[in-house]
Amino acid sequence: MRDGSRKLEEIELSCTGYIKTSSGEGKIKLADISDKMPLNSFFDRGIEDDDCGELVNLALCVPGIDVVAVGPSSCSRVLYFRAAQKGLDERLFLFPVSSKEFTTGNHLKTLEEELEGLVSSRRSKAIIVYITCADILTGTEFVSITKRIEKQYGISIRVFERGPLSRRRTLPKERLANIFIDLLQRSVLQERRGHINLLGDAGKLPKDSGLRQILKTYPTEKIREFAALNSYEEFEDLANGTLNIALDPFGYDLAVRMQEKWDTPFIYLPARYNMKEIKHNYAALMEGLQVTWDYSQDAKEYHRVRAEVAGALAGKRIAVGIGSRSFELAYALELMGLLVSAIFVEKVNEADMTYIPMLSTMGSQAEVYLVSNITVETQLGEFEGINIALGKKAAFYCLKAKELLVSSDYQFGYEGIMKILEGLQ
Known part of the structure; x- marks a missing residue:
């Protein structure tokens, strides 16, 4: 719990989090969380x-x-x-x-x-x-x-x-x-069939998905989507594909096991918000398929919308609480010049530790709340000035903010961050 007369050293802390201690609610630097919280332990992941x-x-x-x-x-x-x-x-x-x-x-x-x-x-x-x-x-x-x-x-x-x-x-x-x-x-056959498997549990790709458009340039008979199988025979046929594309951690687990069992190559293309990682996904896909794809128009549109949003939301305070990728999204928004004031998480995992130091290095003033520790007093006092709440967790606590839910469906390339930016407009 904090009041209006915070000490100077408290004001200077950036990217801080709250954890339960023997004396009640405590605030720590995210750089110290790995020492004070068990990160990604087997039991926690279970x-x-x-x-x-x-x-x-x-x-x-x-x-x-x-x-x-x-x-x-x-x-x-x-x-x-x-x-x-x-x-x-x-x-x-x-x-x-x-x-x-x-x-x-x-x-x-x-x-x-x-x-x-x-x-x-x-x-x-x-x-x-x-x-x-x-x-x-x-x-x-x-x-x-x-x-x-x-x-x-x-x-x-x-x-x-x-x-x-x-x-x-x-x-x-x-x-x-x-x-x-x-x-x-x-169901394994001696000769493979010429189809690609999309492995993941996020749902069927939209018809206009950028990933689907790129796959059309690849000489393949069919695309099998784990999340959109029409029959058990199609499920069995997954074992005979020539290439697996893993879209999320579950798809990655399947792809690794299929490579171990049947030597099926795979590409891992998790959805991303960060520009550098988005470009890496495009490069990995084109290399794996041995095709070329001009995504410069998508990049130009992204930069155009990004500039518009950055101008329109100057000074607006944003809260992020979308689940396991909250730090990744917060970092992407900060890179655009947007002001992220609060990040809501249930726990801090190893993937988060990639983005936490980056947020600290760039001077982010975001405060991080572990949702298990948020009191009614904190909710009423801390989040009054939040203008936009991204994700269910942020919207739940920031009652007066504009709510923008983030889709859990798989988004390739610029699609995910573009939908968020369009919603922010």
Whole structure:
């Protein structure tokens, strides 16, 4: 908590963050956060990556894969509503288990019967049995059941243990990626087909996407998009592509595993806001495809809009809170001459440590708030003067600011930063 009579040394601190200490709310320089907070630990990454609803939806987005969720009713309801939001609940089957059944293990026999009924009544291509921490903690053994049904009915059944409590020290999305690779193993052909795979979980690329336009210059038969598959056969065909383009960390995990298994080359093109990194993505794509692409017009339009926005927003205070890429966006905005006054984050990870020193070096006056520490008093007193809130987290705390939500869809090249600048206009 701060008041109007801050000490001089407090005013001079730039790029500072708030953390909980034994004496209440504390403020530290971001340069010191790596010494005072565990950065990107396995457990932290497991918690961060453990959005169970999104993980199940990621499995359900593959046509032909059914998911059987085994666990307490409270967990099942969350999964159902998240799947229903995306229209994926038709292939989600809930198997609620009571505390008594967990204790006795009686639910295993019933689950076996349910799986047999599902296999007999549907044309599932594969089944993923999703189990929660309760069964992981009690050491419930599912493999013998799934193997027997696999052998009898000839259908692939895999067990997915959610959460950081899994016995194997891999993250939830990494375990799901391993399951996908295991399912693809059956589909590898001796000769590759001439298609490119777009790997990622952010959604289908728009028709006017710059990446899609560049790919049209490449002599390929088809483009397979993991997030927009039309059939299980298309999913299986991912194993036979000539090139993988990874669009996000999940796509990167898949691409690395496919390179290890089948020597499939890949290019990693994560969405970027920073000019230098945007140009690097263009260069990496053109080198990987062995094509040329003139993006100078996109660059000129970016510089034109950037100049207009910088003039229109001179002196306006901006808050950024878009999730894991908040520091990256804040740095890009500061490079344009815009005034970023607040950055909202849930935690600081290794990727952030690339941008934090850069912000400090350029003299940024941005203050960084860990959302778990923001009090009502802080919200009422600190953010009154914020003019624009970028992202849900910033908008939640900066109640009087103009709200601008940032799309979570994949944006290639200048597309992401251009949409933000156009919104700021």
